[in-house]
Amino acid sequence: MREQRRTEPVQMEMTRSFPGIFTRGRGKRRFRTASPVPARRPRPLDVAFYLLPKRCEKTPKEEEQIVHMHAGLGRRTAHLDESTTHEELCDALKVLFPKLGSVTGGWLLYKPSGGWGSRQLNLVTPSDTGYTGVMLKSLSPGCKNLYIAPFQEELSTNPLPLTDVAFSNRPKATCQKCGLAIPLPLLTEHIKSCDIMDFCSDDNLANGETSQLEERQYMQECPVCAKMIPTDIIEL
Structure with missing residues (x-):
């Protein structure tokens, strides 16, 4: 009993000093306890790229598209996401288009204008960090078909063997x-x-x-x- 009487003043003093620890709140809590926010997953982004042999003012015609396909150029789809960096985009495009790996003078992206048939190609100006997933996502839904053109070189349009990489x-x-x-x-x-x-x-x-x-x-x-x-x- 004596020991219990000695500890009671100590408990009262601790309760006054730290009420949030030693007192149990009654009624409803006004503020909810903080909960960890799950990390947001990057959204997938599929973009169709068309590799041109050189800079062009208009999209290729049907007969030109056949020549480009035989030469390892043409249209292919890249599976990206919002977090894709410019370097990651370059690596992904080199896998889709092995010929792009030999380009040393750089390349640029172009988007076609509206309409049918052969359309005007307009330059997509790269940002300070180059072409990224965030930048490609910011384009309008109709501009998810982009054209790649070497900036200072011209790729061969000779047909490749069917066993080519x-x-x-x-x-x-x-x-x-x-x-x-x-x-x-x-x-x-x-x-x-x-x-x-x-x-x-x-x-x-x-x-x-x-x-x-x-x-x-x-x-x-x-x-x-x-x-x-x-x-x-x-x-x-």
């Missing part, structure tokens, strides 16, 4: 004529010009239509079908 990430389908895996955007044009199997088919050889082959001075055995194929078209 530029087509490695493209979905492919097998051509029933030549048996090659063709990127889907190029399949229609490839089928129109693919006459290798028709030209060297067993039916044509059985019918005696070998004069066209014999007229070729340079023949080579195909490693796939083991037939003698003209050297100038054996790659196809």
Whole structure:
């Protein structure tokens, strides 16, 4: 009992000094306790980029788009977010367009004007930190199709082999004529010009239509079908 009487003044003094710790509030609390705010996840941002061989005043026409696709240029979609920096954007574009990795003179982004057909291209001026995810998001929804143009160079438009790294990430389908895996955007044009199997088919050889082959001075055995194929078209 004596010890209890001694501790009571001490508890009263501590309660007066620190009421928030040693007293229990009654009734409803006026202010809620602070709770940790969860980190906000960056929102995804999909932008379609079109790599041009050089600076152009207008968007390419349909026949030019086919040439660009065969050359490893053309349109591809990048999956970004708001936190993407300029350096991260450059790395992502080099994966989509391997040819862009050889550009040393810089590149700029352009957005097309409204309308149909070949449209005017307008420069997207980079900010102090370059082209970032926040900047790309600030563009109007209709400007999520951007064009990339080398600033001081010109990229080659010569067609690339179908086994080139530029087509490695493209979905492919097998051509029933030549048996090659063709990127889907190029399949229609490839089928129109693919006459290798028709030209060297067993039916044509059985019918005696070998004069066209014999007229070729340079023949080579195909490693796939083991037939003698003209050297100038054996790659196809």
